[in-house]
Amino acid sequence: MTSGPSRSELDELALQRLIRAVGPAVGPATASEALASLGIAEIESPAELLRFAEQLMQKGGVFESVGRGLKISALLKGAVPST
Numbered sequence: 001m002t003s004g005p006s007r008s009e010l011d012e013l014a015l016q017r018l019i020r021a022v023g024p025a026v027g028p029a030t031a032s033e034a035l036a037s038l039g040i041a042e043i044e045s046p047a048e049l050l051r052f053a054e055q056l057m058q059k060g061g062v063f064e065s066v067g068r069g070l071k072i073s074a075l076l077k078g079a080v081p082s083t
Contacts, residue, residue: 010049010077011042014070018056021066030056030063046079 007015019027034055035041043049053074056067075081 008042008044010044010046013073014043014049014052017066017070021062030059046074046077049077050074050079050081 015027015031018031021027022030034052035043037055038048038051040048043052049070053067053070056063056070058064059067
């Protein structure tokens with residue numbers, strides 16, 4: 001049994017990549033900040049994953065690296081980049 005609502009597969013993917021890159025303290029906080037700036041509670045579509053990735057890329061450094069990887073994942077899952 002789970003104690004709370006389950007996360008979407010894409011949301012979990014993004015969170016786990018952030019945690020792997022910056023640790024369990026900074027990763028979730030950064031994800032929450034990016035989601036809030038996008039006005040969404042969790043990532044539920046490839047298009048939202050792409051927007052999330054672009055938010056991370058704007059932060060630079062290791063966040064940009066994670067964002068670039070997530071952007072590739074989003075595109076492979078069918079997200080269409082804006083022109």
